[in-house]
Amino acid sequence: MDYEELTELIVELELDDIADAVREALEEDGKDPFDVLASLTAGMDEVGRRYDEEIYYLADLMLAAETMKVALEVLKPELASSEKVKEKVKVVISTVKGDNHDIGKNLLGILLMSEGFEVYDLGKDVDAETIVAKVKETGATIVGLSSLLSMTVPQIEVVHEALKAAGLRDKVKLIVGGAPLSMDLAKQFGADDFAEDTIKGITHIKNLAGI
Ligand code: B12
Structure with missing residues (x-):
């Protein structure tokens, strides 16, 4: 094969x-x-x-x-055969509201778990309130969002604003990915970081988490 x-x-x-x-x-x-x-x-x-x-x-x-x-x-x-991160870093991941593409997001989840992160996968088509509630509940310090549709990219800003309104924005790093995105666009919509694929994403997330 x-x-x-x-x-x-x-x-x-x-x-x-x-x-x-x-x-x-x-x-x-x-x-x-x-x-x-x-x-x-x-x-x-x-x-x-x-x-x-x-x-x-x-x-x-x-x-x-x-x-x-x-x-x-x-x-x-x-x-997902190894546990590399010593101290568990909590990461909330989801696909943004209005978007049902979840293969890239699932892949990110698998790779994060394989690196020993504690992953809370909220699924696809997830609204900002649900994400904020999960961050509050778990004390996650990283949020990873996937948007595959150009139409749903602005949802990143909705999440950014909702985190801000909840007083959590300075406690979490927001990283995004998906084909219609770029670093410029990601930052324009309030994200801290972008990676073009999930393997690079893991490196970026480690940097964001300071490990
Ligand atoms: C499979 C697929 C579907 C499936 C999704 C099933 C599922 N469970 O995910 C179904 C059939 C449901 C679907 C539906 C639609 N789709 Co579709 N779909 C695709 C397709 C062919 C593949 C996507 C995929 O899974 N790729 C494989 C994974 C591994 O790649 P990925 O998701 O891109 O993730 C990679 C990176 O983006 C990145 N990444 C992703 N997320 C994150 C997150 C973080 C934090 C990081 C760091 C990195 C990262 O890492 C991954 C690689 O390692 C793409 C075309 C394409 N080549 O991308 C179109 C595509 C995304 N779809 C498209 C469209 C238009 C639609 C529909 C609107 C079609 C319709 N007319 O109804 C609907 C939308 C439904 C909705 N509301 O979401 C367009 C989007 C155009 C745009 N820019 O807006 C595309 C690009 C096709 C096209 N060329 O027109 N689709």
Whole structure:
């Protein structure tokens, strides 16, 4: 099972075959789980291109997402095998209100847990009040938000303002990610930081947490 084949399975929406393929790549071929992840993500990018070009439709996107989720379930224990952060840093993560894309956010959660962070995943389409309440309840010092839709990017500012109104903004660092974002845009909407992918995101979050 080589990396191209894994990419192809995502692109071809092979829901029934993906779990065995990922297992084979990891167990029989001894492939690095992070490289497996990269090949799966490349598949999702191609699916996105096909959607742009109207070769694929919404039903295909949904099937691609389902296929990716199954693959991530197999991959998860491989990525989450170590506990590296000594003192538990608490991180609240979610996808912003109005946005139902959660694969990138789930990936961030898996990687954060694999690094030993204490993760509170609020899910997708989450409003600012719910995020603020969770920060209050847990004393989390990092909030990570995902926005995949241009339309929902302004929700970052809503969360920023809600944290401010609750007197929590100076106690938490806000990091955001998602394809329509950039560092400039992130800062414009009140975030402290941005990372273009979740692996870089982990490095940024460690910096924000001072570890
Ligand atoms: C799968 C998918 C769906 C699935 C989502 C299922 C799910 N459970 O997530 C479904 C079918 C539901 C869907 C629906 C829609 N989608 Co869609 N979708 C995609 C697709 C193909 C892949 C997204 C994905 O999961 N990628 C894989 C993951 C791993 O990547 P990622 O999420 O981008 O995350 C990476 C980085 O962004 C970053 N990251 C993400 N979050 C965070 C957070 C932090 C803190 C950090 C540090 C980093 C980080 O790290 C990750 C990599 O390591 C993209 C195209 C694309 N190539 O991105 C379109 C895309 C995002 N969708 C799009 C659209 C338009 C829609 C719909 C509006 C379609 C419609 N007409 O109804 C709806 C919106 C529904 C809603 N309200 O949310 C557009 C968005 C355009 C825009 N800029 O606004 C895209 C770009 C497709 C396109 N080219 O037009 N979609």
